[in-house]
Amino acid sequence: MEGEREYRRIAVFGGVYSNYLALEATLEDARRRDVEAIFCLGDMGAFGPHPDRVFPPLRQAGVLAIQGNYDDSLGAGKEDCGCGYTDPRDNFFARISYEYTFKNTSAENKAWLRTLPKHQRIRLGEHRVLMCHGSPRMLNEFLWESTTPNGLLEKFMRDYQAEVILCTHTGIKWHRALAGGRHLVNVGAIGRPENDGMTNVWCAILTADAGLQVEFVPVHYDHEALAREMEREGLPSEFVETVRTGWWTTCLEVLPAKERARGKY
Amino acid sequence: MSVPVAPFSHLSTLWVQVTGTWCNLQCVHCINSSGPTDPWLKSLDTETVKRHVMEAEALGVKEIYFTGGEPFLHQDILELLACSLRVAPSTVLTNGTRITEKTADALAALAGESLYSLEIRVSVDDIDPEANDRIRGKGAFDKAIRAIRLLHARGLLPILTATEILQGDGPEGNGMYQRFRDLLASVGVTKPRVKIIPVFPAGRLAQEGGARLTREMLQGFDFSLLQCTETRAVADGGVYSCPILAGLKEARLSEGSLEESFTPCRLYHPACVTCYQTGMTCRNF
Ligand SMILES: [Fe+2]
Numbered sequence: 001m002e003g004e005r006e007y008r009r010i011a012v013f014g015g016v017y018s019n020y021l022a023l024e025a026t027l028e029d030a031r032r033r034d035v036e037a038i039f040c041l042g043d044m045g046a047f048g049p050h051p052d053r054v055f056p057p058l059r060q061a062g063v064l065a066i067q068g069n070y071d072d073s074l075g076a077g078k079e080d081c082g083c084g085y086t087d088p089r090d091n092f093f094a095r096i097s098y099e100y101t102f103k104n105t106s107a108e109n110k111a112w113l114r115t116l117p118k119h120q121r122i123r124l125g126e127h128r129v130l131m132c133h134g135s136p137r138m139l140n141e142f143l144w145e146s147t148t149p150n151g152l153l154e155k156f157m158r159d160y161q162a163e164v165i166l167c168t169h170t171g172i173k174w175h176r177a178l179a180g181g182r183h184l185v186n187v188g189a190i191g192r193p194e195n196d197g198m199t200n201v202w203c204a205i206l207t208a209d210a211g212l213q214v215e216f217v218p219v220h221y222d223h224e225a226l227a228r229e230m231e232r233e234g235l236p237s238e239f240v241e242t243v244r245t246g247w248w249t250t251c252l253e254v255l256p257a258k259e260r261a262r263g264k265y
Numbered sequence: 266m267s268v269p270v271a272p273f274s275h276l277s278t279l280w281v282q283v284t285g286t287w288c289n290l291q292c293v294h295c296i297n298s299s300g301p302t303d304p305w306l307k308s309l310d311t312e313t314v315k316r317h318v319m320e321a322e323a324l325g326v327k328e329i330y331f332t333g334g335e336p337f338l339h340q341d342i343l344e345l346l347a348c349s350l351r352v353a354p355s356t357v358l359t360n361g362t363r364i365t366e367k368t369a370d371a372l373a374a375l376a377g378e379s380l381y382s383l384e385i386r387v388s389v390d391d392i393d394p395e396a397n398d399r400i401r402g403k404g405a406f407d408k409a410i411r412a413i414r415l416l417h418a419r420g421l422l423p424i425l426t427a428t429e430i431l432q433g434d435g436p437e438g439n440g441m442y443q444r445f446r447d448l449l450a451s452v453g454v455t456k457p458r459v460k461i462i463p464v465f466p467a468g469r470l471a472q473e474g475g476a477r478l479t480r481e482m483l484q485g486f487d488f489s490l491l492q493c494t495e496t497r498a499v500a501d502g503g504v505y506s507c508p509i510l511a512g513l514k515e516a517r518l519s520e521g522s523l524e525e526s527f528t529p530c531r532l533y534h535p536a537c538v539t540c541y542q543t544g545m546t547c548r549n550f
Pocket residue numbers: 043068069070083133140168169170
């Protein structure tokens with residue numbers, strides 16, 4: 001593991017979902033927090049309006065990004081988003097979102113998405129950190145808090161030789177510390193609120209000092225402006241409602257019982 | 266001609282055929298011919314199940330499912346679920362007939378104490394009680410709906426599981442799916458969850474000389490679409506390739522050790538054609 005960049009303090013986010021207003025707010029917030037680098041765990045497009053608008057801020061801020069399933073699909077010209085849903089209602093909305101995003105993402109940005117790696121390894125102080133989108137073994141595996149056993153995390157950390165694993169893909173943040181100073185952090189998403197009735201989104205700040213400090217930072221942005229743009233773009237009213245209320249209305253069936261119980265629908 | 270095989274990737278889901286083929290119902294489409302008398306596959310004893318759960322934990326299992334037969338006929342089912350929930354998210358597939366207020370209370374307590382999700386899948390095959398009961402047995406509909414209500418009232422969010430035996434509309438249609446969501450809404454379920462599975466040419470619907478997979482059909486096929494690349498089922502007699510074929514000698518991969526079953530499995534059964542054609546998974550979602 002020679003040659004991995006070492007950092008002391010970083011910002012990490014995932015799931016931009018074309019929410020360029022939340023992205024701009026997140027980058028501004030991260031700059032104020034004295035971080036040495038900003039990482040994005042993938043899924044630049046989906047859900048929101050004008051997918052091309054997220055790329056300039058990502059590049060200008062020098063965000064170190066990896067591919068999510070959406071980026072893989074858009075880059076490779078695949079027929080669907082590869083989100084990993086099995087339910088018909090989830091798939092119905094996933095298709096609308098993918099078709100809109102595919103049509104409105106430029107060839108140049110698709111080509112850029114193709115250049116992104118699927119994993120990123122760094123050091124945070126002593127910790128070997130592995131970043132992935134879904135899970136270390138699968139781009140679109142869902143790691144929800146209530147369906148990710150400690151035994152599986154132990155296996156991932158053994159198999160992939162990391163003390164810290166960072167992921168996204170589910171859209172809801174969580175953090176679990178395991179024995180021996182090891183951590184799983186699902187950084188959540190900045191593109192969509194996390195089904196708790198709040199309109200803000202979330203980013204993670206990781207700091208290596210005595211151990212590893214994991215801080216989730218709420219990011220507020222002009223969600224009303226985003227909602228109006230989504231309406232103008234003819235995106236489903238269900239998506240717009242989520243932006244305005246903070247409650248998920250679609251892609252709900254993939255939620256496990258505990259996470260589903262916390263939402264409104 | 267030689268039988269094609271599916272490679273093994275990793276253990277994602279462990280199925281526990283906890284009551285074998287012992288069931289208080291005798292559905293006409295049962296994939297393993299379960300019923301109340303002379304089950305051909307025996308129940309697992311409590312210690313055996315616990316041993317498999319512990320072994321699965323060490324191997325990094327992601328989810329554990331309990332099926333049968335009817336799991337709630339097992340005398341220690343609640344103890345086994347408690348054990349399983351300490352290790353991984355756990356699901357029970359049930360006909361719902363044995364879920365009383367007391368059982369529902371116990372399940373809610375287990376779910377509340379656990380870090381991991383507990384999922385209860387209740388089987389119903391038609392929105393019309395009479396049509397359902399012709400398939401599943403007299404009174405089955407009312408008892409299943411009662412179970413769904415009891416679970417819902419305790420915040421457990423049961424998943425109605427239906428087969429396409431009576432009203433399948435194929436992979437593209439979702440009329441059936443919507444009808445079941447409406448049924449759930451009509452009995453007061455505010456977060457309706459529906460899982461639909463195809464009918465398998467196995468158990469009571471097995472036919473002589475059914476179609477089999479060939480090596481030619483699997484040329485260039487993405488094997489990760491087959492659940493047997495990441496699942497194993499424990500049942501009396503050992504470890505088997507998947508929950509549908511659990512208990513069948515030809516599907517047995519090991520006599521006891523889970524890790525020894527991590528080998529390619531033979532796609533020898535007509536049910537393998539159904540998985541190949543539909544890409545279905547027995548998992549919740
Ligand atoms: Fe994703």
